[in-house]
Amino acid sequence: MTATEMSALDAVAAVQDGDTVLVGGFGMAGMPVELIDALIEHGAGDLTIVSNNAGNGDTGLAALLAAGRVRKVICSFPRQSDSWVFDGLYRAGKIELEVVPQGNLAERLRAAGAGIGGFYTPTGVGTPLAEGKETRVIDGREYVLESPIPGDVALIRAYVADRMGNLVYRKTARNFGPVMATAAAVTVAQVSRIVEIGELDPEVIVTPAIYVNRLVLPGSAVRRTEVTS
Template structure:
């Protein structure tokens, strides 16, 4: 019997290694898998490359992971948002590498990884410092930049509902980066608010098919611990 629910966050994060590339879903605080991030801090893996839309805010979630000194390199679109004090302090001190990627390019690099597309050309960033060292090509009347797919060792995502096969639904804007990240990693771990019986989810509402999901932690709304 297939059942991808695991009994604890520690079980879900077992095997995450030092030096791993971690894809972290969310758009600011919305859709960010804070429970799994806290578990990763406790798990102890370090020297991480983190791929996320932003660099966290305040001292919770992704910002707390940065503050713990576990992240060597950050790949994101918006490192500076209101409250991103941890990132700013680490970056100024030279303790954090940064790869800045335009938001649409970031999403497409992740989608390409999940779709088996090794690279693609985009006009975004052409002629700017963001593409220094990258291959460019003139196609028609525009310059295009070659961008490579962005694979992760582990994806940490948040979803609204899951069944035991790993089929996921999302709620509102918390969908954001979570579905594309789910497809782009070798190991995808989801924290979900509701566990649904098999067959209860509307097939038309399933955004992430269970084939992409490896482990699920049930984190009821309002609970502090799974």
Template sequence: MIDKRVASLAEAVADVKDGSTVLCSGFGSVGEPVELIEALHAQGARDLVIVANNAGLGDTGLARLIGSGRVRKIICSFPRTADPHCFDEAYRAGKIELELVPQGTLSERIRAGGAGITAFYTRVSAGTDIAKGKEVRLFNGEPHVLEEAIRGDFAFIRAESADRWGNLVYRRAARNFNPVMACAAEVTVAQVARIVELGSIDPDHVHTPGIFVDRVVVVPRSPRA
């Protein structure tokens, strides 16, 4: 019998080791697995490499992890948010390494990681500071930049509903990086608002099939969200 449900957030993140690479979904706080990241903070792993679109908002989730010095490096497209003070302080103090990646290149590098593609060429960033040090090759007379795949030891994602096989359904723009990151890690952990009966999700409506998901933990939506 396949049952990917785990009983607690603590259990879901227990085996993240110091130095792990963790893909964290979300666009701003929408689709961000805040409670999983909070559980990782409580678990205590250090020296982490985080792959995310942003670098945390306010004092919770990714911001808390960065603010308490657990993140050695962040690979992201846009570290500025409405309230990025945890990242800003770490950045100005030289306590966090920033690898800035164009958003579509970030998404494609993660997709490639999940798809068994080692690297790819793109026109995006050619001729800019972001391409410095990267291999450049001409295709159709235009410079293209070689970008390497990203894989995580873990992917932390967030969905609206799941069944015990780990089939996932997202809601609105909270889908964002979740389906892409789900495919690109050794262990994919999904926090979901609710569990539904196996078979109750129409196969045509499964957004991420359970083959990509290792653990499911229920975190009911708080009234404000």
């Protein structure tokens, strides 16, 4: 099945109360801002958000948090110079936080998309972030068992899609997009451009269309085009 091009609001309607939503981006690079804005308008709440950071400034993820839609954040680095929205909610005890080393976050997402039930990693051994977790010595080195993080919906930003849903990214805005696309039941990609099937060189496609369900162009709040072939 090919990906369906739709409006941001229609695309994020896949998100239900209580869902785990994977949100791409590293800071603002790769952040699917239009999809997050649409998610705020959509109104789903009690969400668990998985993202590298916990929002910057007052827009995007920060605005979703400020709207009270998020129960828990799983991220590597919530505290930043402009993370006042998260900081306030956390200090007020209004949001749960699971801090995960950045590489473990990426690998736990990858594991979820790759059918891996867990993995032993040296990252975090002997630190507070490994407390209570199973450890194992393999060939003389200690490892800690980490579990996959599957998502109900992934919201990512890519650069160009073809109408199949094949994606290419742009520079460091790629970051978490490719692994998140594999880890969710429904993946929504906000893209700058959609080209015809065959226009992307198969050798340069980063995310194959099998992982992508919905495509959204910025400024497409009201347009809706079903694409099938």
